[in-house]
Amino acid sequence: MTPVAPLITRFLREHMPIERGYSPHTCGTYAHAFRLLFIFASKRLGIRPSQLCIEQIDAELILAFLAYIEEQRGNSAATRNGRLAAIKAFFHYVEFSVPSALAQARQIHAIPGKRHDQALIRHLTKDEVCALIDAPDITTRLGIRDRAMLHLCFACGLRVSELVGLLLENLSLQRTPSIRVLGKGRRERCLPLWKATTADLRAWLAVRGKVPVPELFVNAQGDAMTRAGFEYVLDKHACTAAKTCASLNGRSVSPHQLRHGCAITMLQATRDIRKVALWLGHADTRTTEIYLRVDPLEKLDAMEAVLSLGLRRGRFKAPDALIASLFEPE
Structure with missing residues (x-):
């Protein structure tokens, strides 16, 4: 044995x-x-x-x-x-x-996996993301940090582990602001930053101060931000954002919904599933195809690309008075 x-x-x-x-x-x-x-x-x-x-x-x-x-x-x-x-x-x-x-x-x-329904993913809309990022009080140090975290998580479509594990040395705010992210499978990718995201990160760096850890984001004690810590921050600001965004009322917002929201935004902007896969760090575009099922604009493009069948139009004509009376409204 x-x-x-x-x-x-x-x-x-x-x-x-x-x-x-x-x-x-x-x-x-x-x-x-x-x-x-x-x-x-x-x-x-x-x-x-x-x-x-x-x-x-x-x-x-x-x-x-x-x-x-x-x-x-x-x-x-x-x-x-x-x-x-x-x-x-x-x-x-x-x-x-x-x-x-x-x-x-x-x-x-030989034990098989169990087949199950694949529901559409839940993501945050543009209005919901804006309400969430605007929720922190940026007159405080932790509010500035929270806004920078939320903004970066959405703009770069980061996993929670990628966000809390991001090192200060992997952030570049020079000519073309960018971050280097170590994702799943030890695959590294470089992502450019939006101007608004860069501004929030600069604001955080101005008040971050000297801390003993190399991570970009730290908690109130100066230790590296944890997964549970970010989930707490997100939940707190989601409750605040619900006061101005009705669709967030009673809704449980997970960190991955920010990533999904980024993916949908990127797909609608680029119309290229390969670029979305590169942005998110997916090794296979088949993983990224879940967003094609969510975005209705992809289906509208398909409808507009197909020519009308040109079917003959007409109206039903009853064969006699008895049948016609059955179709009369009450």
Whole structure:
């Protein structure tokens, strides 16, 4: 029997961040998936999580776990598929470390993902973005910081991890203001800044002061801004913005909705899905195609490009008085 503990430790601490180059956020997401799996397995098998062996984590147990997180924890099919992807990635690693588990790993890899409805993404409109960026009180230091964060997040379509991890040295305010962003898959991209965004960043740098961390945005204590910290800032200003923008009333605004809003704005301005993919840092334009389903102007262009069929017009004529009377309004 092969203990799980040393394998999962090497997988999360060495294989994912060092060998594969996964971001800390992705590593944390995978770790949470395994935390749930091991708690479930320990209760099901009646042993402590540290006593679990790889041979006990078989396809039958994983299927029961997937059913549990959907039925008991209320996870969506998309979340269920994400947990399954993490498990499959781990067992791909196990194949090379424990050759005796090859047959077991093959059965786990054969577990299919669950098909689910793909709803339209929710994004922020131009009016909503303006109300949100105008919400912070720019007469205070933290208000200036919040406005700069919100503006930069939207203008560059940044992920939260990219925003809070942005280093001061990666901001250039010289001739052509720009930022260098390290995105998913360690892919780096350079994005130019709007004049208004640059002005907000200059205002923040003027009051940022000397802090001991290299990140551009810091919290009130001078430490690097965290993901949770930005989500708190966004939620606070979304409540303020709702007072002037009715569509934000009672709405939960997530950081990714700012990114989606940027993508829609870029798509409407450029009409080029490839440029939007480059701006957002997508490795594959198929990921960016979700925005084509959201933007109605794309469908209008398609309608205008198609010539009318020239169908013959006419009106229904009843064959006799009885049938005609059935169509008379009451």
